[in-house]
Amino acid sequence: MSVLLVGIGNTLRRDDGAGAAVANRFSGRAGCRVLVVHQLLPEHVEELARCDRVVFADAAVDAGGVRLERLAPSARTPDFGHTGDPAWLLGLCEVLCGRAPEGWLLAVPAFDLGFGEGLSAATAAAVGAAERVLRDHITK
Numbered sequence: 624m625s626v627l628l629v630g631i632g633n634t635l636r637r638d639d640g641a642g643a644a645v646a647n648r649f650s651g652r653a654g655c656r657v658l659v660v661h662q663l664l665p666e667h668v669e670e671l672a673r674c675d676r677v678v679f680a681d682a683a684v685d686a687g688g689v690r691l692e693r694l695a696p697s698a699r700t701p702d703f704g705h706t707g708d709p710a711w712l713l714g715l716c717e718v719l720c721g722r723a724p725e726g727w728l729l730a731v732p733a734f735d736l737g738f739g740e741g742l743s744a745a746t747a748a749a750v751g752a753a754e755r756v757l758r759d760h761i762t763k
Contacts, residue, residue: 625654625656625673625674625675625676626654626655626656626674626675626676626677626678626761627655627656627657627658627670627671627673627674627676627677627678627724628645628646628649628655628656628657628658628677628678628680628757629642629646629658629659629660629663629667629670629677629678629679629680629709630642630643630644630645630646630647630657630658630659630660630680630681631643631660631661631662631663631679631680631681631682632661632681632682633661634740635738635739635740636736636737636738636739637733637735637736637737637738637739637740637741637742637743637746638682638733638734638735638736638742638743638746639682639733639736640682640740640742641680641681641682641731641732641733641742641746641749641750641753642659642679642680642681642682642729642731643659643680644742644747644750645680645729645731645750645753645754645757646658646659646680647659648750648754649754649757649761652761654761655761656670656674658670662707663679663707663708663709663711663712664707665707665712665715667712668712668715668716668719668720671712671713671716671720671723671724672716672719672720672722672724674724675724675725676724676725676726676727677709677713677724677725677726677727678691678726678727678728678729678757678760678761679694679709679726679727679728679729680729680731680753680757681709681728681729681730681731682730682731682732682733682736682746683730683731683732683733684732684733684734684736686730686731686732686733686749687732688732688749688752689729689730689731689732689749689752689753689756690728690729690730691727691728691729691730691756691757691760692727692728692730693725693726693727694709694710694713694726694727694728695710695713695726696710696713696714696716696717696723696726697710697711697713697714698714698718699711699714709726709728710726713726727760729753729756729757731746731749731750731753732745732746732749733746734746
């Protein structure tokens with residue numbers, strides 16, 4: 624099974640880079656392709672079409688803890704003023720390619736979205752927990 628791990632976030636906005644931090648920990652791992660992006664775009668559909676499972680890792684202010692949840696493709700059109708969302712991208716993949724990979728969202732708690740580099744201590748700890756959750760999920 625081919626797995627695509629998409630790390631979403633801006634590493635210049637402190638904890639917003641949590642998704643990228645998780646994804647980078649899986650770079651070079653057999654059977655797992657890694658894509659790190661600032662935001663989801665329609666152009667990413669091509670990558671999704673080539674995998675069996677996709678996990679979107681992203682920072683979440685309201686996560687409460689590391690959370691892994693299944694996503695269903697959505698036809699809802701996002702507000703393009705900022706970014707598309709993972710369910711919308713899966714839906715677009717389904718429409719354009721006739722199928723979508725199994726989709727998951729890995730939410731990583733974020734506490735500091737101010738300007739600057741590096742994760743807060745709390746989010747750095749959550750990235751470690753997210754790595755363990757994701758490692759278990761990928762090996763299933």
